[in-house]
Amino acid sequence: MKPISSRDNPLVKRLHALSASSRERRKFGESLLDGAHLLDAALLRQWPLKGVVVAESSLASAEVRNLLARCPAEVPCYRLPDALFAHVSPVDTPSGLVAIIDLPPEPPPAVLSRCVVVLDAVQDPGNLGTILRTAAAAGVRDVLLTDGCAGAWSPRVLRAGMGAHFGLSIRERADVLQALQGFPGAVLATALAADARSLYDIDLERPVAWLFGAEGQGLSPALLARASERVVIPMAGDIESLNVAAAVAICLFEQARQRTR
Template identity: 60%
Template sequence: MRSITSRDNPAVKRLHGLATSARDRRSVGQTLLDGAHLVRAALDADWPLRELVVSDQGLAREEVAALVRRCEKLAQLHLTDALFAHVSPVDTPSGVLAVIDLPESAPLEVFDDSLLVLDGVQDAGNLGTILRTAAAAGLRDVLLTAGCAQAWSPRVLRAGMGGHFCLRIHEQVEVAQVLKNYAGQILATGLGAGARIVYDCDLRGPVAWLFGAEGRGLSAEVAALARGMVVIPMPGAVESLNVGAAAAICLFEQVRQRRTSGPA
């Protein structure tokens, strides 16, 4: 393990760039995993790590020390707590980071199972939460339009808590082209005419779920792709749900129906 004490060290500058700059991440084709849980999830999924980075405080914790032992054949850096805070992508440093390569773009295909389409979801926490939910619900593919946050940014990865490693995430997708021959239902949430309560819909077959940005919802282009609209009943005194909550309700209603009755 190599110890570094200077902020001027090229490795520190590189890590700081990965933590703070989407341009730097794209330029070098790498990103950061933050926290012991996420690093362990990557290892458990056999996701290749490039480098492990730990702090003094991190090394004092057994869960981080265990990761150091598990990654003994991997390049490892030891930073002072101050330097680690400088390269940390979050305000409260976790004590352990890992460097991974950005994955190559998964090939687009004719999809025949359920999938998730996210249009302009820019909040890193929401995007990561939705990706984690999609993975938990058993989806394989998630399509992101150009307006979404970078799926492999450290903050989205942290919110995803390992969900990234069991999904095929397609970024910068022209959704209209991809879905033009989709054989299943294409559903959006909303209050338009003809909207059906989601619990009354038959969701046992393939569904392409469309969810939009936190404020404006779906763009007109993506909304026009919907072949049906569903509404989530809300008897309480609120007007709408967070996009992450709405996605979870819809995806797990589909899980429930499939468990109860089997595929259509």
């Protein structure tokens, strides 16, 4: 394991850039996995790693030592003093362990015939990562993101996804209208509208393309017009809407419930 102690080290500068800037991540074609859970998930999926960086104090952890031992022999490992690790950490509370990965190539165009989640301008990294984790847990593999969404492979979205990325087909900056041409199932938009039907009155055993927009602006007019039906989640009292991640979870697991009854 190679020790590094200077902020002027090229790797340190690169790590700092990757942690802080989407532009730099695109420039290098790389991102960071933060924390033991994400590294464990990557190793289980045999996801290619370009390097592993650990804070000195984290070497006292048996979990971290075990993860380092599981890394392929060709993956370089680096040790940083805790203060220097904090400087390159992509989160405010450093986990003490990060891995460098290549940004994956876009999945090839494919005919969508099973359930798919479409996210329109969901910009909060925590929401986006949570939604990806929910989709994976509900058995949905295809996720399409419009151009206005947060970067799916940013460190904060990866951290919120907790490894879900490695089992999903994620298409960023997708031409959703084109991708949904010929979709054989229902295209459902969650929207507050007079003609919206209750989620619990809709047949969800068929393939569904779910359209979700950000809380503030909702779905774009073009995507809303593409929906074959509008859906509302019944709520008590004077609550008008839910966090988009909560809405996705309710919809996807209502579909999962209907498919297993």
